[in-house]
Amino acid sequence: MLRRDFLKLQTAALGTAILSGVPSFLIAGSRPDIVVAKGDPGAATRAAVEALGGMAAFVRPGQKVVIKPNMSFAAPVESAANTHPAVVRELLALCLEAGAASVRVLDHAFREGRQPLEYSGILAACESIAPGCCHNLTRSRHYSEFTLQNARDMRTNAAMIDVLDADVLIACPVAKSHSSTGVSLSLKGQMGLILDRGCMHGRYDLDTSIVDLAFAFKPSLSVIDASRVLSTNGPHGPGTVLTPGEIIASADPVAADALAVSAYAWYGRHVQPRQVAHIAQAQARGLGRMDVENLTVLRMSL
Amino acid sequence: MRIVPPLRRWVQAASLAFFCLLLCWAPEGGPLGLSAGSFLTLDPLSGVAVPLAARKVIAALWPVLLVYASAIVLGRVFCGWICPMGATLDGLGWLARVRGRWKPTPFRRPRLVKYLLLAAILLAAILGVNLAFWASPLPLTARLYALVLYPLGEHGMDKALTLFLPLMERWGSDALRYWQPDAHTYATAWVVAMFWGICIALEHLAPRFWCRYICPAGALLGLLALLATWRRRVDGNVCLSCGRCAKSCPTGICHDMPAKTSVVECIACRRCERRCPQGAVRFGLRNAAPAMAASEPSLPSRRAFFGTLLSGTILGGLAGLATMTNTKDAAPVRPPGSVPEDMFLTLCLRCGACLRACPTGGLQPLWMEGNFHAIFSPRLDPRSGPCRPECTACCHVCPSRAILPLPLEEKRWAKMGTAVIDRTTCLAWNENKRCMVCNENCPYSAIAINLLPGQTVPVPQVQAKRCYGCGYCEKYCPQEPSAITVTSEGALRLATRDFAATAKTLGLDLDKAGNIAASHPAPASIPSEGPPPGFMK
Numbered sequence: 124m125l126r127r128d129f130l131k132l133q134t135a136a137l138g139t140a141i142l143s144g145v146p147s148f149l150i151a152g153s154r155p156d157i158v159v160a161k162g163d164p165g166a167a168t169r170a171a172v173e174a175l176g177g178m179a180a181f182v183r184p185g186q187k188v189v190i191k192p193n194m195s196f197a198a199p200v201e202s203a204a205n206t207h208p209a210v211v212r213e214l215l216a217l218c219l220e221a222g223a224a225s226v227r228v229l230d231h232a233f234r235e236g237r238q239p240l241e242y243s244g245i246l247a248a249c250e251s252i253a254p255g256c257c258h259n260l261t262r263s264r265h266y267s268e269f270t271l272q273n274a275r276d277m278r279t280n281a282a283m284i285d286v287l288d289a290d291v292l293i294a295c296p297v298a299k300s301h302s303s304t305g306v307s308l309s310l311k312g313q314m315g316l317i318l319d320r321g322c323m324h325g326r327y328d329l330d331t332s333i334v335d336l337a338f339a340f341k342p343s344l345s346v347i348d349a350s351r352v353l354s355t356n357g358p359h360g361p362g363t364v365l366t367p368g369e370i371i372a373s374a375d376p377v378a379a380d381a382l383a384v385s386a387y388a389w390y391g392r393h394v395q396p397r398q399v400a401h402i403a404q405a406q407a408r409g410l411g412r413m414d415v416e417n418l419t420v421l422r423m424s425l
Numbered sequence: 426m427r428i429v430p431p432l433r434r435w436v437q438a439a440s441l442a443f444f445c446l447l448l449c450w451a452p453e454g455g456p457l458g459l460s461a462g463s464f465l466t467l468d469p470l471s472g473v474a475v476p477l478a479a480r481k482v483i484a485a486l487w488p489v490l491l492v493y494a495s496a497i498v499l500g501r502v503f504c505g506w507i508c509p510m511g512a513t514l515d516g517l518g519w520l521a522r523v524r525g526r527w528k529p530t531p532f533r534r535p536r537l538v539k540y541l542l543l544a545a546i547l548l549a550a551i552l553g554v555n556l557a558f559w560a561s562p563l564p565l566t567a568r569l570y571a572l573v574l575y576p577l578g579e580h581g582m583d584k585a586l587t588l589f590l591p592l593m594e595r596w597g598s599d600a601l602r603y604w605q606p607d608a609h610t611y612a613t614a615w616v617v618a619m620f621w622g623i624c625i626a627l628e629h630l631a632p633r634f635w636c637r638y639i640c641p642a643g644a645l646l647g648l649l650a651l652l653a654t655w656r657r658r659v660d661g662n663v664c665l666s667c668g669r670c671a672k673s674c675p676t677g678i679c680h681d682m683p684a685k686t687s688v689v690e691c692i693a694c695r696r697c698e699r700r701c702p703q704g705a706v707r708f709g710l711r712n713a714a715p716a717m718a719a720s721e722p723s724l725p726s727r728r729a730f731f732g733t734l735l736s737g738t739i740l741g742g743l744a745g746l747a748t749m750t751n752t753k754d755a756a757p758v759r760p761p762g763s764v765p766e767d768m769f770l771t772l773c774l775r776c777g778a779c780l781r782a783c784p785t786g787g788l789q790p791l792w793m794e795g796n797f798h799a800i801f802s803p804r805l806d807p808r809s810g811p812c813r814p815e816c817t818a819c820c821h822v823c824p825s826r827a828i829l830p831l832p833l834e835e836k837r838w839a840k841m842g843t844a845v846i847d848r849t850t851c852l853a854w855n856e857n858k859r860c861m862v863c864n865e866n867c868p869y870s871a872i873a874i875n876l877l878p879g880q881t882v883p884v885p886q887v888q889a890k891r892c893y894g895c896g897y898c899e900k901y902c903p904q905e906p907s908a909i910t911v912t913s914e915g916a917l918r919l920a921t922r923d924f925a926a927t928a929k930t931l932g933l934d935l936d937k938a939g940n941i942a943a944s945h946p947a948p949a950s951i952p953s954e955g956p957p958p959g960f961m962k
Contacts, residue, residue, distance in 0.1 A: 197815070233866055233901070235785070236605075258603045264587040265603075302874050302883075303861035305959035321903030324860035325852055355957075358865050390957030398960045 155421035156412075157373040157382050162425030164350040164370065165209035171346065171372035172217055174421055181344045181374070184222030186290035189283075190214055191315060191342070193297045193307075194259070195232040196359060197242040203353035203364045205239070206297045208248035210348045210370065214295055215252050227285050228257040230315045235261045260285075266318040271339040273408075277332035281318035286340060294342035294376060298349040298383045300357035300390065303329060305399040307358050308380040309345035310337045310410075330400040337376065337401075337410055345379040347371040352387050363391075377402060377411025378418055385415055433505065433694055437512040444509040444563075448571050451782035452818045461571075461778040462824030465563050467492050469503065470546065470642035471774050474557035475825055477550035479771045485826045496649035500656050504636055504643050505692030510562035511636055513569065515675075518628035535638045536690065537729055543641035544737030552741055558775035558801060560641050565620070568801070571781035572611040572790065573618050583608040609786030610809070611777075613801060616792065632675045636692065647689030654711050657686040657697070663705040670697030670706055756913045757804035758894060760788055760819045761812060761839040762831040765918040772827035775801035779819035779828055785810025787896060788819060805841060807896025807911055812841060814868045814895060829922050838928035838935055840917040842894030844871070844887045844909050851908040853884045859959070861885060863898035863909050869935060872898065874958050883958060889915055891934045 158174040160167035172178055182188055192206035200207060211228060218226045228249050232239045240246035240259050249257035260266070266281035286292065294309035301307040303324075313336050314320050323332040349369040356362030365387055373379035381396035396413040397403045406413040444464045451461035466472075472489030476482055492503050504511055542560055549556045558564055586593075586604060593602040627634035636643050650656075664684050671679040678690045679697055684705075698706045756766040760779055763769050780788045780803055787810030788803045803819075805812055820831045831839060844863070852860035859882050864872040871891035874883040887909075894916065898909045917928055928935060956962055 197813075255599045255603075260603070260605075262583070262587075262605050264583075264590055300957070300959065301861075302864045302958050303859040305957070305961070321862070321901070323903075324858065324862055325903040329859055356870060359867065359870075361870065389960070392957055394956065394960055398956055398962070400961050403961070 153419075156375060156418040157371065157378050157415070157420045159382070159386070159420060159422045160370045160372070160425060161368055161423070163209070164207045164348065164368075165213040166425050167350075167368075167370040168210045168213040168346060168348075168372075169217065170423060170425055171370045172214075172344070174423065175344070175372055175374060178217040178221040181293070182218050182221040182223050182291050185224045187285075187288060188218045188223045188226045188291045188293060189286050189289040190218070190226065190228045190293045190295060191230060191312060192228060192245060192295045192348075193299075193312060193315070193358075194230045194240050194243040194245045195234065195315065197234060197239045198360065199242060200244055201351070201364065202360050203297055203299060203351035203362075204358065204360045205243035205245065206295055206348045207350050208244035210295055210346065210350070211245050212248040212252060214293060214346060215249060215256070218291075218293070219253065223291070226253060226256055227289075229283055229285055230259055231261060231283070231317065231320075232259040232315070235259070263318060269339075271335050273338040274335040275331050275408075276327040277323060277335045280322070280336075282340070283316055286316050291344075292340055292342045293344045293346065295346040295348060297351070297353070298347050298371075298387065299353035299360075300355055300362065302357065304333065304401055305394070306380070306384055306389065308347055308383055309342055309376040310334070310380055310401055310405055313337055313340045313342070316340055330404055333401040334404045334408055334410060337405060338408070341410065342376050343374065345371075345373055345376040347379050347383050349383060349387065354388060355390050375411040377405045377413050378415065381406075381413035382415045382420065431695075431699065436506045437515065440507045441509045441512040441516075444566070445570050448567060448575065448778070448781050451571075451778060451822055452784045454818075454821060461567075461782055461822040462776065463488075464509075465567060465774060465776045465778060465824035467503075467507070468557075468561045468563035468642065468774065468776075468824075469493070469496075469645050470543075470561040471557045471564065471825070473645065474546050474550040474561075475555055475772060475774065477547065478553055478555040478557075479768065480553070483772070483825055485824060492646070493649055496646040497652045498654055500650040500653040500688055500691055500693050501643065501646045502693045503646055504640075505694040508562055508566075508636075510566040510640075511633065511692070513566060514624065514628060514633060514635060517625050518632060521626050521629040522632065537733065538638050539641050539644035540729075541733045541736055541740075542639065543644040544733050545740035546641055548737045548741035553771070554741070554798070555771045555773075556741075558773070560639065561774065562640055562642050564774045564776040567776040567778060567781075568617045568790075569621050571777040572614045573621070575781065576609055576611060576614065579606060579608040580610075582606050607784070607786065611780060611786075611789060612806070613790045613792045631677060633692075637676055637690070643692075644689075650688045650691070653688055655708065656688050656711055657691055657693070658707050658709055658711075659684040659686070660705045660707070663703045664701075665703055665705075667702065669700045669702065673697055673700040756916070757791060757794070757799065757802075758842040758896075758911050758913045759916065759918070760803055760805065760828045761817075761836050761841050762820045762829040762922075762924065763918055764827055764829065764920050768920060769827050769918070770796075770798055770802060772825045773802045774825050774827075776824060777801075777803075778822040778824065779803050782818040782822045783810065783812075784816060784818060785813060787811055787900075805894070805896055805911065807899035808907065811896035811900045812893075814893070829919075831922060831924060835922055835924045838917070838924040838933065840893055840915060840928060840933060840935065842911045842913045843889050843892045843915045844894065844896075844898050844911050845914070846885060846887060847908045847910070850904050850906075851885070852904060853882055854880075855908075857882050859883070860903065861959070862901050862903055866897040866901045868895060868897060869893050876955065885909075888934075890932055893935055 158171040160171040192211045194205045196204040198204040246257050267284045268281050296308050296312035349367050352365040354363050354365050371379050384396045402413050447455045447461050466486050466488040469492050546556045624635050673696045676690050678687045789806040790801045791799050817836045848854040852858040869891050871888050872885045876883045894911045896911045899907045902909050
């Protein structure tokens with residue numbers, strides 16, 4: 124990870140410094156930092172991941188993968204409260220194609236049971252490719268106590284055993300607003316991997332503990348589903364749903380989140396990534412970069 | 426010795442199994458349009474006490490008429506063959522009984538206790554107070570299975586799954602590994618368990634102790650059985666008075682005079698008929714009875730009768746007194762579609778069908794939290810589980826229609842209460858934390874986030890007209906105890922099913938209500954100045 128980040132920084136710096144105006148990914152061997160693909164959610168997801176070097180760049184054969192979508196709400200696709208099932212299905216297929224030993228689609232949903240998985244359409248999408256991989260884990264037996272490294276506030280919690288065992292973690296949140304953190308994207312979405320979220324609101328500072336958690340469970344790949352954006356009344360809605368029809372992918376969750384923040388109008392207004400406290404803190408603590416304007420962004424339309 | 430159990434055992438087992446299956450199916454509904462409450466409508470005591478107390482005919486309880494008819498024609502066959510409480514006592518009684526020694530205990534006078542209880546309950550009902558639930562056999566049995574045994578099974582399963590989780594990982598058995606069966610817990614379960622423990626322990630003194638001495642429903646059926654045309658007869662010319670029937674009788678009535686029959690006590694199990702070596706005992710039509718069939722005087726004596734009446738009146742009066750208070754307490758948060766509170770307490774059988782039906786386990790029986798009179802009645806305890814907007818399970822299981830059978834379009838408007846924020850403990854109000862968990866979880870968009878003058882962070886405020894009282898906020902509030910709680914304030918309690926129309930007249934705004942599919946955005950409550958909710962400057 125570090126080496127890749129370093130290389131990316133190098134290419135980005137080179138790209139901007141030497142070849143200002145020419146995207147650095149056009150230089151042989153270099154990749155874009157962020158890809159924004161517009162089109163059918165499934166196809167756009169595949170195209171975006173391919174542009175980042177394909178799933179093989181993230182998943183090696185025989186590895187265990189956990190995909191973390193939003194599937195907390197018993198709400199249909201149009202509500203934009205959950206990730207689009209086609210995005211999840213495509214990621215699942217890409218991981219399997221890359222030779223993953225096991226792929227699990229997991230979330231600790233707000234609601235217990237299979238109901239939110241069914242309503243979101245994600246369960247059916249997963250069952251169509253890899254039956255039995257999609258679960259809403261709400262019982263403590265699926266969690267194990269762990270210590271968060273590099274934490275400033277939340278040093279212990281219980282996380283999904285599957286996630287602690289996983290080699291690769293892929294975040295695929297839907298782009299939506301959030302009443303307490305501004306937005307809920309790939310950093311905030313990691314709250315769905317632990318057992319006790321309440322303490323992040325009460326005992327700890329929410330933004331600090333979100334970044335603590337993001338350090339512990341930094342996704343190798345973040346794919347933000349902005350096919351629909353719940354721009355108001357998130358995370359539950361119902362709210363105003365924008366339909367940019369885009370998929371944002373990056374190896375840097377902070378960069379992906381930052382781009383999503385700046386790309387869409389939240390409550391009808393344009394917002395800077397630094398206005399999202401946990402994104403600003405994530406950059407300050409070195410988790411990733413939110414200065415999207417300095418990163419190479421590949422935009423494609425299918 | 427008989428190897429194959431007699432027909433009665435099969436019927437009892439089938440009846441009990443059906444009773445339990447209907448309870449198991451409570452959340453989804455049983456076959457043939459039957460619900461968990463369907464069997465409960467057969468309760469002989471509730472069938473008369475509840476309509477008396479409610480002062481109206483309760484059409485939903487019509488099946489109890491079949492039980493009364495059976496008693497008038499066949500005697501107490503319900504007790505002997507159908508009653509799941511009798512079957513449970515017969516089945517679990519072996520824990521307490523001394524095997525092979527059925528003491529034909531005389532205990533004649535205590536048999537009057539059940540009449541006393543019956544009189545007390547009926548008199549209380551005449552005074553308008555429903556006490557039947559304290560002693561109705563079917564609700565008592567439903568509580569045992571729904572609140573104690575079924576949850577025990579669920580928890581046992583859950584523990585086993587947890588225990589074998591490492592093994593399942595090794596075997597790669599994903600289906601079992603990720604299986605998360607419900608594991609609900611109910612308040613008052615220990616009371617119910619203790620009650621049943623005592624009932625089973627009493628089997629040691631006499632088989633069917635409860636049915637012999639206490640059960641007022643049995644007393645009622647016994648009185649009806651005086652009219653029975655089909656009953657036990659003994660051919661005095663053949664009877665040797667050998668006493669085998671006395672030894673076999675589970676109600677202990679053949680003891681003194683084997684040749685006579687107390688129809689009010691006989692549960693028509695026909696065990697004596699099988700045991701009689703002479704074939705002297707026969708069950709058949711009353712008129713065909715030979716000479717010695719004349720029944721012993723089976724009604725209580727005059728003194729006992731008036732004594733019963735008097736003590737019943739006193740008991741009933743006391744019970745009525747217990748329900749009277751000077752202050753009107755706030756009602757608990759009742760299930761959606763509950764009739765007005767006074768009528769609710771009268772109609773509710775305390776059977777627990779709605780508790781068992783609630784898929785989140787949010788409906789819990791009251792114990793001493795409320796009025797004495799409200800014990801075992803259901804309330805929403807959001808910390809146990811909230812009310813799902815798209816669910817109508819509890820509405821469709823209530824046997825006495827204390828919860829009206831609302832379709833979803835009506836239930837969506839049946840406001841249960843209103844959430845109230847305790848500003849002294851709320852993380853946003855009190856500690857200036859940007860916690861919006863209540864807002865995040867609210868399915869009704871009822872919690873507005875406003876940046877008020879004097880506050881450094883936006884704070885949640887409940888919009889009463891939009892609040893359904895579902896309890897998602899209380900369930901997930903990170904504070905302990907919850908800083909937001911659902912109260913019954915503003916609950917819509919109607920005696921008819923016109924919830925949607927009434928709610929609209931009252932200006933309630935519940936149509937986002939559990940119907941995100943309708944997807945009409947709530948007007949965004951954004952501050953006119955400063956950044957949108959959750960963003961920094």
